[in-house]
Amino acid sequence: MCAHVLVAEDDEMQAELIRRSLLAEGHSATVVHDGRSALDVARRDRPDLVVLDLMLPVIDGFGVCRVLRRDDDIPVLMLTARSAEDDVLLGLELGADDYMTKPYSPRELMARIRTVLRRSGRAGEGRPEDPVVRATGIEVDPVRHEARCDGRPVECTPAEFKILLAMAAEPERVFSRRQLLEYTRGADRASTERAVDVHIMNLRRKIEPDPRRPVRLLTVFGVGYKLSGGRA
Numbered sequence: 675m676c677a678h679v680l681v682a683e684d685d686e687m688q689a690e691l692i693r694r695s696l697l698a699e700g701h702s703a704t705v706v707h708d709g710r711s712a713l714d715v716a717r718r719d720r721p722d723l724v725v726l727d728l729m730l731p732v733i734d735g736f737g738v739c740r741v742l743r744r745d746d747d748i749p750v751l752m753l754t755a756r757s758a759e760d761d762v763l764l765g766l767e768l769g770a771d772d773y774m775t776k777p778y779s780p781r782e783l784m785a786r787i788r789t790v791l792r793r794s795g796r797a798g799e800g801r802p803e804d805p806v807v808r809a810t811g812i813e814v815d816p817v818r819h820e821a822r823c824d825g826r827p828v829e830c831t832p833a834e835f836k837i838l839l840a841m842a843a844e845p846e847r848v849f850s851r852r853q854l855l856e857y858t859r860g861a862d863r864a865s866t867e868r869a870v871d872v873h874i875m876n877l878r879r880k881i882e883p884d885p886r887r888p889v890r891l892l893t894v895f896g897v898g899y900k901l902s903g904g905r906a
Contacts, residue, residue: 677722677791681705682712695780700817709733728754743769749794809845810903823881833858834873841901850898
């Protein structure tokens with residue numbers, strides 16, 4: 675089940691956590707932080723599901739859901755910090771397919787997303803069910819936990835795999851050491867920002883023609899690292 679999910683959440687840390695969880699499940703995601711952007715992206719990209727926070731700026735989640743239901747049948751999973759029964763009922767009356775009350779666990783959220791996608795029958799609609807992330811000769815399969823470079827297998831540690839997956843999903847994005855460190859937390863809780871440099875050095879040995887003169891995994895001095903090239 676491979677889907678494209680629009681995440682509309684004004685809390686940037688929460689949105690990033692959801693995005694990473696979706697990526698690990700084999701989905702793709704677009705993140706926005708206000709209701710107007712959510713509607714614009716929904717109309718442009720026609721995602722398979724919208725994860726919609728109620729407390730959005732510009733247009734709140736109720737307003738976004740109302741317009742989505744008027745214009746389209748995209749499934750909506752609402753997130754709310756307000757557990758009042760009236761709020762939940764209003765969200766459901768507006769057409770939300772499910773809701774979750776904050777705080778929630780990422781595992782439960784992913785389970786709810788799977789259920790909504792399965793029930794709606796929209797997962798992967800109009801696109802191949804291929805979870806593999808491809809960029810600049812790199813292929814990363816989060817379901818099979820396999821990586822390849824120019825067609826050959828790349829053996830990665832769990833931390834290296836998470837870094838490569840994150841960077842391949844957003845080529846040309848510059849990641850700070852702190853951001854990359856967050857991707858490795860589940861794989862190596864004792865890791866430090868200095869350890870990220872070691873992971874990058876090891877990945878260069880595995881994916882670069884000449885690790886001393888990298889052309890794929892580049893250093894952006896004073897900022898961090900990026901994977902050069904576009905999505906395949």
